Amino acid sequence: MAERTEIGRPPSSGATELAQGSLNVSHIVFMVMAAVAPAGGAVAILPLAIGLGVGVGTPGMYVFVMAIMLLFAVGFTKMVPYVHNAGAFFAYIVRGLGRPLGLAGAYIATTAYLALAAATAGAMGFFAAGSANTFFGIDLPWWVYTLAGLVGVFALGYRKITLAARVLGVALVLELIVIVVLDVAIIAQRGLGSLPMSSFSPSEVFVPGVVGVGMIFAFSCYQGFEGTAIYAEEARDPERTVPRATYLSMGFIGVFFVLTSWAFLASSGEATAAAANSPGTFAFDLSDEFVGSAWTTVMEILIITSIFAGMLAFHNAASRYMFALGRDGFLPRSMQTIHPRYQSPVVAGLTAYVLQTAVVLVFAFAGLDPLTNLSASLTGFGAVGLMVLITTTSLAVLVFFARQGIFGWAQTVAPGLSLIGFGAITYFALSNFPAITGTDSAIINRLPYLHLLTVVVALVVALRARRERPDAYANMGRTLVD
Numbered sequence: 280m281a282e283r284t285e286i287g288r289p290p291s292s293g294a295t296e297l298a299q300g301s302l303n304v305s306h307i308v309f310m311v312m313a314a315v316a317p318a319g320g321a322v323a324i325l326p327l328a329i330g331l332g333v334g335v336g337t338p339g340m341y342v343f344v345m346a347i348m349l350l351f352a353v354g355f356t357k358m359v360p361y362v363h364n365a366g367a368f369f370a371y372i373v374r375g376l377g378r379p380l381g382l383a384g385a386y387i388a389t390t391a392y393l394a395l396a397a398a399t400a401g402a403m404g405f406f407a408a409g410s411a412n413t414f415f416g417i418d419l420p421w422w423v424y425t426l427a428g429l430v431g432v433f434a435l436g437y438r439k440i441t442l443a444a445r446v447l448g449v450a451l452v453l454e455l456i457v458i459v460v461l462d463v464a465i466i467a468q469r470g471l472g473s474l475p476m477s478s479f480s481p482s483e484v485f486v487p488g489v490v491g492v493g494m495i496f497a498f499s500c501y502q503g504f505e506g507t508a509i510y511a512e513e514a515r516d517p518e519r520t521v522p523r524a525t526y527l528s529m530g531f532i533g534v535f536f537v538l539t540s541w542a543f544l545a546s547s548g549e550a551t552a553a554a555a556n557s558p559g560t561f562a563f564d565l566s567d568e569f570v571g572s573a574w575t576t577v578m579e580i581l582i583i584t585s586i587f588a589g590m591l592a593f594h595n596a597a598s599r600y601m602f603a604l605g606r607d608g609f610l611p612r613s614m615q616t617i618h619p620r621y622q623s624p625v626v627a628g629l630t631a632y633v634l635q636t637a638v639v640l641v642f643a644f645a646g647l648d649p650l651t652n653l654s655a656s657l658t659g660f661g662a663v664g665l666m667v668l669i670t671t672t673s674l675a676v677l678v679f680f681a682r683q684g685i686f687g688w689a690q691t692v693a694p695g696l697s698l699i700g701f702g703a704i705t706y707f708a709l710s711n712f713p714a715i716t717g718t719d720s721a722i723i724n725r726l727p728y729l730h731l732l733t734v735v736v737a738l739v740v741a742l743r744a745r746r747e748r749p750d751a752y753a754n755m756g757r758t759l760v761d
Contacts, residue, residue: 311507321535334551338544340484354693361679369600374679384671386733401639401650404425406579436623458535474545566578608748
């Protein structure tokens, strides 16, 4: 392997380096799975996937989408030795498709993660306010809990990354336990024979008319898996750590949602109708029936911690993209400032916190609902942004290796298949965007057009930099690469 050099400041300066060598495989897995928020997905998204998507074929759809993501992982992990950058897919696209498109990807990623952080903050405020009122009789506006959660997220993001990883690890284990116990209880009481074997039949998975909606909801439950690349710069032995963390994360997420969706369907012959009629309470109703109301109470509490973990993971992702862009000179240079002790992107983290807080306050002052307005709209906007980003990265990986004359399963075939798969998911997401947002609002359902504006802005900035700041342009996305 070629000797690695840093283009830009020398390593001894320490001015633009995150806490390198801090994260092992388990740390990254915890942070990525926390972004996915399995318990939140099982309670909030899975019932929609069953009720509005492909119904009985939902477990098979999760397998299908996982297969597409594994194809993507095959190619993207092959590029890890060439790219160690907190900007993750930003650097990948730069290497494969050029700097202007790379910068567009970076700006889309940053806005998508900021939107997803604010969206999860709104959902956390909604559930926290409801639980506080139910359990303690405390009646406070949702935004009080959301703002408190954002302060906690900033405080953890300010400290060394391993602290956030440990917090996310604890939250993750607890939320997995609460859902797995429900799954086991359903299967134990209903019997293995209640698991519908038709769930994996192609005729049930690829149902005409709703297959696109099924893909969207399935992908939404995996959303966040791409975060393994973001932490490559802080990983120990990234050539091995990042691929292992990627495959483990995808495996855990996939198995969890396949088994949970299968168990939920086994609960009753009318499970699909029940999920469609009452998606918001479907999982809680199952918990009441098969485990007991006390367990449902535990589930309600852990849903809040699950969503908080997702907030923290998305905040960390956004701040690292902003850090990478500041370091390369395509956001204010102050974004590259790191904490002298914790080696965290302190200015980028503070900026991300301020932006998320501002978004929440706008929705709060406008009197909009935190779940149906704030969370739904920004989740859809962020999800489409990530779909576009992953699709473009698939193409970038393929082109990168093809230009070097390297052809093979891992380098070109798997990335080509993932390009087709994610391209299809992106198409269905755009054509069925109201299914993601759950609203008929024209304003909300036109939010994806903002990504086009982001691309235009990025192209203008990149081309202007090529003319006026050639050194910065040449170093874009190449702070730590072969």
